[in-house]
Amino acid sequence: MSGTARYSPGVTQRNLPDERRPANDGPKAAARNRAALVAAAREIYAESGLSAPLSAIARRAGVGQGVLYRHFPDRAALALAVLEENVQQIEQAAAADGTDAARVLGVLTWHQTESTAFVGVLHADGADSRSGTPAYAQALSRRVERALRRHLPAGHRLGARPEDLMIAIAMVSGAVTGPTREQRERRALAAWRLLGVEVGPVRPFAT
Amino acid sequence: MSGTARYSPGVTQRNLPDERRPANDGPKAAARNRAALVAAAREIYAESGLSAPLSAIARRAGVGQGVLYRHFPDRAALALAVLEENVQQIEQAAAADGTDAARVLGVLTWHQTESTAFVGVLHADGADSRSGTPAYAQALSRRVERALRRHLPAGHRLGARPEDLMIAIAMVSGAVTGPTREQRERRALAAWRLLGVEVGPVRPFAT
Amino acid sequence: MSGTARYSPGVTQRNLPDERRPANDGPKAAARNRAALVAAAREIYAESGLSAPLSAIARRAGVGQGVLYRHFPDRAALALAVLEENVQQIEQAAAADGTDAARVLGVLTWHQTESTAFVGVLHADGADSRSGTPAYAQALSRRVERALRRHLPAGHRLGARPEDLMIAIAMVSGAVTGPTREQRERRALAAWRLLGVEVGPVRPFAT
Amino acid sequence: MSGTARYSPGVTQRNLPDERRPANDGPKAAARNRAALVAAAREIYAESGLSAPLSAIARRAGVGQGVLYRHFPDRAALALAVLEENVQQIEQAAAADGTDAARVLGVLTWHQTESTAFVGVLHADGADSRSGTPAYAQALSRRVERALRRHLPAGHRLGARPEDLMIAIAMVSGAVTGPTREQRERRALAAWRLLGVEVGPVRPFAT
DNA sequence: AATGAATGAGGATTCATTCAT
DNA sequence: GATGAATGAATCCTCATTCAT
Numbered sequence: 001m002s003g004t005a006r007y008s009p010g011v012t013q014r015n016l017p018d019e020r021r022p023a024n025d026g027p028k029a030a031a032r033n034r035a036a037l038v039a040a041a042r043e044i045y046a047e048s049g050l051s052a053p054l055s056a057i058a059r060r061a062g063v064g065q066g067v068l069y070r071h072f073p074d075r076a077a078l079a080l081a082v083l084e085e086n087v088q089q090i091e092q093a094a095a096a097d098g099t100d101a102a103r104v105l106g107v108l109t110w111h112q113t114e115s116t117a118f119v120g121v122l123h124a125d126g127a128d129s130r131s132g133t134p135a136y137a138q139a140l141s142r143r144v145e146r147a148l149r150r151h152l153p154a155g156h157r158l159g160a161r162p163e164d165l166m167i168a169i170a171m172v173s174g175a176v177t178g179p180t181r182e183q184r185e186r187r188a189l190a191a192w193r194l195l196g197v198e199v200g201p202v203r204p205f206a207t
Numbered sequence: 208m209s210g211t212a213r214y215s216p217g218v219t220q221r222n223l224p225d226e227r228r229p230a231n232d233g234p235k236a237a238a239r240n241r242a243a244l245v246a247a248a249r250e251i252y253a254e255s256g257l258s259a260p261l262s263a264i265a266r267r268a269g270v271g272q273g274v275l276y277r278h279f280p281d282r283a284a285l286a287l288a289v290l291e292e293n294v295q296q297i298e299q300a301a302a303a304d305g306t307d308a309a310r311v312l313g314v315l316t317w318h319q320t321e322s323t324a325f326v327g328v329l330h331a332d333g334a335d336s337r338s339g340t341p342a343y344a345q346a347l348s349r350r351v352e353r354a355l356r357r358h359l360p361a362g363h364r365l366g367a368r369p370e371d372l373m374i375a376i377a378m379v380s381g382a383v384t385g386p387t388r389e390q391r392e393r394r395a396l397a398a399w400r401l402l403g404v405e406v407g408p409v410r411p412f413a414t
Numbered sequence: 415m416s417g418t419a420r421y422s423p424g425v426t427q428r429n430l431p432d433e434r435r436p437a438n439d440g441p442k443a444a445a446r447n448r449a450a451l452v453a454a455a456r457e458i459y460a461e462s463g464l465s466a467p468l469s470a471i472a473r474r475a476g477v478g479q480g481v482l483y484r485h486f487p488d489r490a491a492l493a494l495a496v497l498e499e500n501v502q503q504i505e506q507a508a509a510a511d512g513t514d515a516a517r518v519l520g521v522l523t524w525h526q527t528e529s530t531a532f533v534g535v536l537h538a539d540g541a542d543s544r545s546g547t548p549a550y551a552q553a554l555s556r557r558v559e560r561a562l563r564r565h566l567p568a569g570h571r572l573g574a575r576p577e578d579l580m581i582a583i584a585m586v587s588g589a590v591t592g593p594t595r596e597q598r599e600r601r602a603l604a605a606w607r608l609l610g611v612e613v614g615p616v617r618p619f620a621t
Numbered sequence: 622m623s624g625t626a627r628y629s630p631g632v633t634q635r636n637l638p639d640e641r642r643p644a645n646d647g648p649k650a651a652a653r654n655r656a657a658l659v660a661a662a663r664e665i666y667a668e669s670g671l672s673a674p675l676s677a678i679a680r681r682a683g684v685g686q687g688v689l690y691r692h693f694p695d696r697a698a699l700a701l702a703v704l705e706e707n708v709q710q711i712e713q714a715a716a717a718d719g720t721d722a723a724r725v726l727g728v729l730t731w732h733q734t735e736s737t738a739f740v741g742v743l744h745a746d747g748a749d750s751r752s753g754t755p756a757y758a759q760a761l762s763r764r765v766e767r768a769l770r771r772h773l774p775a776g777h778r779l780g781a782r783p784e785d786l787m788i789a790i791a792m793v794s795g796a797v798t799g800p801t802r803e804q805r806e807r808r809a810l811a812a813w814r815l816l817g818v819e820v821g822p823v824r825p826f827a828t
Numbered sequence: 829a830a831t832g833a834a835t836g837a838g839g840a841t842t843c844a845t846t847c848a849t
Numbered sequence: 850g851a852t853g854a855a856t857g858a859a860t861c862c863t864c865a866t867t868c869a870t
Contacts, residue, residue, distance in 0.1 A: 030829070051258070053864060064831040069866070157401075167382050167397050174381015175374050190374050194364075195401055235849070237854055260839055271856040276841070444850070465672070467843060478852040483845070571815075581796050581811050588795015589788050604788050608778075609815055649870070651833055674860060685835045690862070 034071045036061040038081050042115055050079060080136055086111040087140050087147075093205040094147035101151040106200035108144070108169065109192070112176050113184040113202065141166065157196050168195055241278045243268040245288050249322055257286060287343055293318040294347050294354075300412040301354035308358040312399070313407035315351070315376065319383050320391040320409065348373060364403050375402055448485045450475040452495050460529055464493060494550055500525040501554050501561075507619040508561035515565040519606070520614035522558070522583065526590050527598040527616065555580060571610050582609055655692045657682040659702050663736055671700060701757055707732040708761050708768075714826040715768035722772040726813070727821035729765070729790065733797050734805040734823065762787065778817050789816055 040061035044052045054075065058068045072078040093099060093107040145165055152159045158168050175191035176184045185202055192199045247268035251259045261282065265275045279285040300306060300314040352372055359366045365375050382398035383391045392409055399406045454475035458466045468489065472482045486492040507513060507521040559579055566573045572582050589605035590598045599616055606613045661682035665673045675696065679689045693699040714720060714728040766786055773780045779789050796812035797805045806823055813820045 027829075033830085054866090055864070058832095065866080066832075066868080067830060070829075075865090161397075163397065164401060167394060168401055170382045170384065170394075171378035171398050171401070172381070174379070175377045177377065187374060187377075190368075190370065191378050194371060194375060194378065196403075235854095240855080261841095262839065272841080273843080273857070274855055277854070282840095441850075447851085468845090469843070472853095479845080480847080480853075481851060484850075489844090575811075577811065578815060581808060582815060584796045584798065584808075585792035585812050585815070586795070588793070589791045591791065601788060601791075604782075604784065605792050608785060608789060608792070610817075649833095654834080675862095676860070686862080687836070687864080688834055691833070 033061070033063050033067050036063065037068055037071060037078065038085065041078050042082050045079070045082065046115055054078075080140070082115065083137075083140055086115065087143050089205040090144055091147045094151060096205070096207075099151065100200075101148065101153065101156065102198045102200035104148055104151055104200075105192070105197065106202050107205045108148070109172065109185070109188050109199055109202045110204050112169075112173050113181050113188050114204075144169070168197070171195070240268065240270050240274050243270065244275055244278060244285065245292065248285050249289050252286070252289065253322055261285075287347070289322065290344075290347055293322065294350050296412040297351055298354045301358060303412070303414075306358065307407075308355065308360065308363065309405045309407035311355055311358055311407075312404065313409050314412045315355070316379065316392070316395050316399070316406055316409045317411050319376075319380050320388050320395050321411075351376070375404070378402070447475070447477050447481050450477065451482055451485060451492065452499065455492050456496050456529055459493070459496065468492075494554070496529065497551075497554055500529065501557050503619040504558055505561045506621075508565060510619070510621075513565065514614075515562065515567065515570065516612045516614035518562055518565055518614075519611065520616050521619045522562070523586065523599070523602050523606070523613055523616045524618050526583075526587050527595050527602050528618075558583070582611070585609070654682065654684050654688050657684065658689055658692060658699065659706065662699050663703050666700070666703065667736055675699075701761070703736065704758075704761055707736065708764050710826040711765055712768045715772060717826070717828075720772065721821075722769065722774065722777065723819045723821035725769055725772055725821075726818065727823050728826045729769070730793065730806070730809050730813070730820055730823045731825050733790075733794055734802055734809050735825075765790070789818070792816070
């Protein structure tokens with residue numbers, strides 16, 4: 001990645017002379033490419049926002065533009081793939097032994113401070129009948145909700161009304177601004193405190 | 208010498224050479240045009256978000272592209288002009304006779320639910336030392352804070368720490384999603400409720 | 415000049431309230447404005463080349479755009495007005511008491527190193543049947559030639575063929591490159607030396 | 622976070638959705654397109670000067686705008702590519718069997734009279750520390766100088782001082798004006814004659 | 829199955845020129 | 850006579866998307 005083949009005057013650009021192509025590793029490469037694209041997207045989104053050029057993501061992933069389209073038919077599909085990984089971590093945190101609401105919220109908060117994608121896409125919940133992300137984003141949203149709700153103790157601040165939980169998450173996302181992750185984490189924690197909600201350590205889920 | 212003749216429209220350019228020009232209302236129109244642009248921007252932002260094409264705003268305002276650039280040198284300047292109006296209303300609400308925190312928050316909330324511009328620009332507070340909007344957005348942010356803080360009763364939930372007030376506003380902004388204003392208002396009120404903050408009637412300030 | 419009224423948000427741009435206009439000095443101002451425009455053009459041309467925006471020239475001159483168009487119907491007219499002044503100085507140098515070819519060439523060279531306009535427009539001699547500058551530029555060219563030729567001693571290097579004189583001037587203009595006037599002067603003198611032509615002190619004509 | 626969402630084409634953009642695309646000859650066309658662009662640029666520059674619209678060049682080359690930008694990131698890169706070809710011819714002329722200074726100068730002069738690009742870009746030598754073309758133009762300049770100098774006989778008029786050679790070339794370029802190539806050649810030869818330099822046949826290098 | 833070139837629409841931005849005041 | 854706002858065409862440049870190889 002990085003290369004950014006700039007301007008090389010006088011040297012006719014041409015492909016590798018037909019032999020010695022980067023090697024076609026067959027179907028095994030497909031999964032690897034998909035993963036690389038999601039990882040690259042995560043980075044690029046963090047750096048440049050959700051509307052970063054797709055070509056930048058493909059370049060960072062070290063694949064051609066076509067591969068991106070093969071795996072993700074549109075911009076939203078890629079963003080959702082990033083989100084999917086986040087949601088899976090939250091679900092895993094919720095499924096872990098001896099966990100509790102605070103711990104799950106810590107993982108959630110980690111992803112909020114880490115990835116812009118999380119912030120922007122998930123809260124397109126409700127009747128967002130726009131183009132790309134119809135049902136899937138809602139499904140993700142519900143999965144996050146379910147993962148959290150099963151750990152909410154009776155009488156928890158966010159358990160009173162059904163929508164409160166997701167509104168609270170949206171609120172914290174709104175507070176998460178600032179150029180560095182540290183600053184964003186500080187603000188996220190301040191936000192949870194204002195909501196009177198206790199949050200465990202802010203970090204990704206890892207077994 | 209020197210020169211590096213960059214882009215030079217040269218001889219080619221020539222507007223409607225003799226035909227009818229669409230009328231030039233003269234300098235008197237300047238103020239009117241500026242206002243029309245801000246109003247159009249407010250509408251377009253609400254419909255399409257902050258990154259809507261500037262040409263759409265000019266069209267909606269009924270002016271040429273050039274007028275937009277004359278009044279607002281860049282995208283941020285226009286967004287800030289919209290915000291400026293919002294902030295002025297909040298300040299007026301804060302200055303009105305017999306007002307209180309709840310009432311001011313009601314006006315603030317109105318603007319949060321009304322205009323996407325409010326959300327997103329104002330909360331670029333803190334160390335956003337990037338290119339465009341450095342000091343002015345912060346100044347607006349501080350004006351909102353000051354307008355509100357003077358009405359916060361001692362011991363108010365949001366008065367404990369200095370940053371809490373602006374974080375709370377950011378949080379509510381984060382919760383304000385949805386396609387209709389009504390839905391956004393409902394969510395905004397739910398958010399304030401979760402913060403334990405009482406909010407007056409959600410409406411623009413009008414004497 | 416300079417002002418460049420940048421971005422002043424929230425303050426509706428409006429003219430001085432009808433009274434207190436910059437004062438209409440009547441016809442006397444016309445000549446002054448014209449002179450200011452030519453002077454401004456000379457400066458701007460030197461800084462930014464012949465294709466600099468006309469608005470920049472008007473601004474530097476401290477007049478409105480309209481005034482520029484009143485005095486100079488098109489881009490070429492303004493450039494020629496600048497040139498006209500240069501040519502007049504050369505003619506004056508040629509008419510001065512006790513002058514000689516070297517001295518006149520010194521004045522010519524001064525203008526070559528000083529103003530891009532001189533370099534670019536005058537040598538559009540010959541059958542340049544393009545848009546703007548048909549006859550007038552040629553007339554100027556001939557006036558320069560006449561002013562010089564009357565001082566060429568018999569047998570001067572540049573007197574052999576009729577066209578040699580103007581070609582030599584064009585050649586020196588070609589050599590005049592570089593960011594500072596000093597550098598351009600050095601190169602101009604080197605060029606004259608290569609032509610075997612003696613040049614007097616390089617400076618504007620002043621009685 | 623962060624974002625300052627600059628220009629984001631967003632959802633709107635969509636090329637010919639299903640219709641027929643004008644054919645994509647695949648990567649094989651890349652080299653051909655690059656060559657076509659350089660050739661088109663050479664023509665357009667000769668006709669309209671260095672500041673001709675890039676779109677005109679793309680059109681003449683029969684390619685889309687994007688291709689031009691892919692191969693040449695900016696205006697200068699394209700001009701330099703044209704120059705590069707000229708300089709290569711001069712180097713080949715200098716490397717040919719039984720050549721001499723006059724013959725090389727003939728090839729040089731051909732390019733001076735043929736292409737406006739040659740004039741103007743190459744002589745941005747010296748301290749042109751501006752943005753775009755810093756080192757490469759100087760490198761080209763030096764290559765021309767080297768190619769010529771190795772054939773200058775001892776005691777040649779242009780060999781006395783190191784800078785004289787390039788100044789002379791700039792001078793001849795300055796003299797090369799006029800609408801037809803023939804006229805420009807006549808003036809170029811007159812210029813070399815004034816410099817006392819013998820020039821061989823004015824034509825491109827061809828084995 | 830991957831590559832990366834090409835297309836070309838879309839949006840940004842700049843100025844020449846006119847004209848109400 | 851002067852001012853400077855408005856117009857809008859022209860040009861620049863960027864990317865989403867397709868597709869030959």
